[in-house]
Amino acid sequence: MQNRVKKKVVKEWFMLLQNIICNDIEKIEGKKKIFVSKKWSRGKNKKEGGGEFRIFENGKVFDKVGVNFSEVYGNLSKKFKSSVPGTSKSSKFWASGISVVMHMKNPHIPAIHFNTRFIYTSHGWFGGGMDVTPCLKDEKLKKWLHQELKKSCDRHNKNYYKKFKKWCDLYFYLPHRKEPRGIGGIFFDYKKDNWKKDFAFVRDIGITFKKIFNNIIEKKKQKKWTKKEKNIQYLKRGRYVEFNLLYDRGTKFGLQTGGNTEAILMSLPPLAKWK
């Protein structure tokens, strides 16, 4: 398949998935057209791609949810390109992705993060994953989540789950707190074994994410919470902010490549506390 075509179909999948996810969220909230959508362009004469982020705040179930699609291209800065593979001969890049962060009203429902992306420099690779951040202990949820992820991974390769779970644990870790961000999930990057199979896996992770967030919310949305539990959620969100601003590579990539700040920092919770 031509690279041009690969980029096109991947991008179209990400755009479709954005619609699917937003549609599900509207169903959960029981209301249509709730998203504020913003399209943005970047680069020289605004001709180096852009994206559309959709954000919904202060709902019945969601405190804040952002569903972000982007397709960006151009040249990486000298300083930044040393950390991106395939840029020794040319600083040209193309990248498209979808990322979702859900911050929930009910502290019994964890924050959920999902992202998949395809990046092309002199060669192309996929990356992404999803991870779950409860603020209250929930061993049952953890077990169920990892079973679901394992099932999805096993459909593609029996080694994926173990490898990508470990990668997730290593990545979503706050060294200064000696704390994991949440209860993990899966994370992968630089995936370029077989384009067709990799793309099928990436699509499946999107569908798995859809299943997981709907399922978790449905199971927990009726559960009552106390003021004290809500406060624990605000403090846990402080950790979320710390991770995203101190360590997250997606945030760095976005800010370094002149992405849309609002879209990049969409991941931050509406309210966070530190004590």
Place this chain on the structure above:
Amino acid sequence: MQNRVKKKVVKEWFMLLQNIICNDIEKIEGKKKIFVSKKWSRGKNKKEGGGEFRIFENGKVFDKVGVNFSEVYGNLSKKFKSSVPGTSKSSKFWASGISVVMHMKNPHIPAIHFNTRFIYTSHGWFGGGMDVTPCLKDEKLKKWLHQELKKSCDRHNKNYYKKFKKWCDLYFYLPHRKEPRGIGGIFFDYKKDNWKKDFAFVRDIGITFKKIFNNIIEKKKQKKWTKKEKNIQYLKRGRYVEFNLLYDRGTKFGLQTGGNTEAILMSLPPLAKWK
């Protein structure tokens, strides 16, 4: 003067200033022994220095204020030392400093930050400054603040104010937002012209900070505020968090040299919002 003696007198000044500032804060709150104090040690066998941070939260005037003293020494990591002067032959360092961040209850009173430090590798230098972050426009405050800072700087060198004000504007800037953090102040680093004179300047900046925060609080503390103004303050604090975690060199230095996380992130507000 011997380096050993220099370190000792600087450190003793920072410790004294910590007491002076905490004393003033207790006077403002009209209550004694309000601070929670925590001593910490770092490094191999906890024998590479440490510090004492004092924190007070949820007062009548202060939402959160941290007054942090530290004296740390040991060896810089290979990766980190390249960004610290005087480390080409040895990775040994010694650093002592005091830093203060005040987040106020009343949104008419700006957040105020102050820091002075002395660092020694193969040679020693001073750094520091203070800056002010209102969330509501206040041209009168800005004018007064800069007059005060200019007066203090001028006592030492007629070139300082202009130079250090500019440095502050460059440093406390959020490129991803294209926004300054606040209304500026003064900032300086690598100051090693004349140890005695530099130290006198550093002491004077401490005393000027004492005057400025007392004066600002006294002028504004009776002013009534609305819920809307409080909300603007919470959003402005979101920017404060972004700056400190994405860009602040003090935060990076602290986390990279294995400092105490609680003490380093003391600068974060008790509550921040993003929209």
